[in-house]
Amino acid sequence: MIVESARKVRQLAADPVLRRWLARRALGAAVAPPPFEAHRPPYLSGFAVPDAEKPAPPRPFRGLAAPPPDRPIRLPLPGLSLDLAPGGESGLYASTFADVETLLALHRFAWLPLVAEGAEKASWFAALWAEWRRRFARPDASWAWHPYTAAERAINILDFAGRHGLPEPVEDTVLLLARHAAAIHARLEYFGEHDTSNHLANNGRGLFRVGLALGLAPAAEAGAAILLNEAGRIFLPSGVLREGSSHYHLLLARTYADAWLAARRHRHGAEAALRAIAAKAFAVTPRLTLAGGLPLIGDVSPDCPPEFLAAGGGWSAALPDDERAALKTLIEAAAPPAPEALAGDGWLRLDAGPWSGLWHCPPAGWPPMPGHAHQDLGGCELHVDGVPVLVDPGRGRYGDSGEAALYRSGRVHNTLLVDGRDPYPPNKPYYDDAFRARVVPSPPRIAATDDRVTVIHHGFRRLKGVGALERGWRLGARGVAVEDRLAGYGRRLIIRQVVTPFEAEEMPGGVLLKGAARKLWLSAGYAAKMSVKPVTLWRAYGQGRPGRLIEFVERASLPWSGRMTLEIS
Secondary structure (H helix, E strand, O other), rough: HHHHHHHHHHHHHHHHHHHHHHHHHHHOOOOOOOOOOOOOHHHHOOOOOOOOOOOOOOOOOOOOOOOOOOEEEEEEEEEEEEOOOOOOHHHHHHOOOOOOOHHHHHHHOOOOOOOOOHHHHHHHHHHHHHHHHHHHHHOOHHHHOOOOHHHHHHHHEEEEEEHOOOOOOHHHHHHHHHHHHHHHHHHOOOOOOOOOOOOHHHHHHHHHHHHHHHHOOOHHHHHHHHHHHHHHHHHHOOOOOOOHHHHHHHHHHHHHHHHHHHHHHOOOOOOHHHHHHHHHHOOOOOOEEEOOOOOOOOOOOOOOOHHOOOOOOOOOOOOHHHHHHHHHHHHOOOOOOOOOHHHHHOOOEEOOOOEEEEEEEEOOOOOOOOOOOOOOOEEEEEEEEEEEOOOOOOOOOOOOOOOHHHHHHHHOOEEEEOOOOOOOOOOOOOHHHHHHHHOOOOOOOEEEEEEEEEEEEEEHOOOOOOEEEEEEEEEEEEEEEEEEEEEEEEEEEHHHHHHEEEEEEEOOOEEEEOOOOOOEEEOOOOOOOEEEEEEEEEOOOOEEEEEEEEOOOOOOOOEEEEEEEEEEO
């Protein structure tokens, strides 16, 4: 309680926009979100998922023949590879971990689709399931039965059962899985139109999958209604996820493809609609994927590593042959969104000469809320000849302090900061659009020509005397030039940043970048003070590799202009 209160006091002290909103609320001028009933989306009025409904699986499950584990196993969990020896399942769920996501992954059996097939996998699943069931068979309000966790657990077990069977006695396991439907439905993650995230769609996926597999028609119909209605909330018109994360976009594309394949398998009436949503989401992914791979812009989900969701990755490889072929056909036939439509939804891709780049520019400027975006406006990821040179570092774990907050901020992105401030204020779900427009009157603009990208944003206008920032990237055969113009008056500290996986050596007049059998020269003029700092480039939740943050810092009078170049040596 004391720690939480201290955190809120620090947050308030560091956020003048939040103080401004609180003052407006105290005066009665702040617009409150429309009233809503938590956990009950309006479109589910009249739906019920009985907690005592008897399951009637349309396809009977076979029993899982699995002796007790006789060899160790390594469980890949978010931020931790957990080694278990036979007997190690006892008391495992009473363990404590540094990151709650590790515990949640255990409750979700998230390791099941990630561990290679083998006899020990089935043995360990049976043993861990028996231990989990012994402790948590009755739904409650704990992390074990959080609706997102319950949905993930049920789906992971159903997928495993489709290949290997369910732990004995099968009837008891089926009844416990059926309990998941009522538990998910009772605590749906709906928190009004302003504060409902992609979690509700996954709640729907859990209801849909459990309902179809166990013959629970009310659960299946409620799940279908959630999936179809939530698609309009979480995806923007181009088909890209609203929440500002490239990895989460892949995750939600998989969510809808998985639901579509389940509808196809059970000949459910929502098949065509789910197929269309999945196809539109998958059509976006090639535009987000540069020559050197997928930039991890925004949060990296703890659900699974990015490569698990890649085309031909672990998720699709585990599908039955006919479903894998159907998914391949869907992806190949999906028409990509028009570049202008995707840019209008905040993602601009440009390929010019040896360069390919991806810019994230949220349509309103503010990081989407709720969402998984970072303070990356004014930056990009840039590859040369298929090699990442300027990268987004992602984020290694969730949280609002320490390293977790640092990697969400603009301080570790390829952008420009004024007085160390993020490009935009922190966003809050309870801010209304009118209030946001009072703080930053104009939305950002992003545009591209054959070899140039321009971003103009007004996020720094919240600082007295500071005007619009214009950043322009010109991509040429021998290098890239970044030209900046910052309007306003007075003196300000201007910080230009570059994040790179290359080795970086400070030299007179610039920084020499070396890596992948290449050398590049980075410079920003002699007025700026240079520094090179170590950072982590997160490639999965809790898994990173070394990188470098290069800063060019100068105190200058506004209006100001500067030029930074990255030349191929």
